[in-house]
Amino acid sequence: MSLRLFSSRLSAQGLSPAGSLSPALANAAVDCWSQFTLNASAVSQSLLRPAAVTLNIPGILSDIWESVLRAVPKKKTSHMKKRHRQMAGKALKDVKSLSTCSGCGQIKRSHVLCPHCVASIKKQWGRKSTE
């Protein structure tokens, strides 16, 4: 298979095949290609073949493949990083609308009944109903 590939590369470069290849040359080609395929180990040969035919430059090609393969995060995003990212802008708001309770003078939220007064009034009602 690698032989066939090599010959097609030659033809694409415009070199004449010039009859049958000499055995030495064929062996060298086999070595070269087996090395190449070993380097780009993650890529299946079937994927590689048409690329080799069109691009013609195996050295640079292998570099490109390397860079494509390595364009992934080096590390898993840590729990802290993820939580910080996802909770950004969701912090609790300050309660700024505060006022003084006219019934007891303590601080209470505006437009909401004073919890202290409500509790003590309810307690009184409870006492009354039991009396």
Place this chain on the structure above:
Amino acid sequence: MAGGAAKYRHLSRKSSHRQALLRNLVTSLFTHESITTTWAKAKEAQRLAEKLITLGKRNTEASRKSALATFYTPHAILPKLFGPLRERYANRPGGYTRVLRVEAKKDDQAESAILELVDGPKDMRFALTARTIARQRAQGFDTLNEITALNVRKVTRFRDGGVDALETAVRKLKLSGQGEKAARPGSDDGEGEGFGWKGRTQKVKKVKKVKKGKKVKKAPLV
């Protein structure tokens, strides 16, 4: 928009569930005169409660039947609805119930509210207004501020012997010493202490802290 604007809150329930919930709420309301629930449920139950009191005021056979069909314990409530409540609200042109926001009761911090029957024995606004007046008198102020005056009007306007009832309530508070009870909001809590990096998220806790400090402080006064 598909489905149109909602005319009522669905309360995340299907129709039958919602109906049952509201019936439960109004049954409790008419039994106890005042209930505490989430604000949204209170507002929905308020609609139904107002309609039921209108039925009571109408006092016809048909209205009796529909009231009977609404309550879960009709035999305990119907005499009350068609008796004391009908008389209490005879002159009042609507607005028989009141929803007051209170601090969140549920642990999911859902907005809570008190739903109460106006001018009843558990009228929270009446009690709070009495408290305010008692405190002001204890401090030596005789004139009421705008909001308190408005509250006094709301509370006494349709109540039977409203002004006298309020006066009695104020006197009672004075006697039991609750008017002077809350002297001053504490400057003793050391605000701003220990909130450094947590400051933004701990605001609510801060309020709670103030409350706690107050209670401790008040205990000997009572």
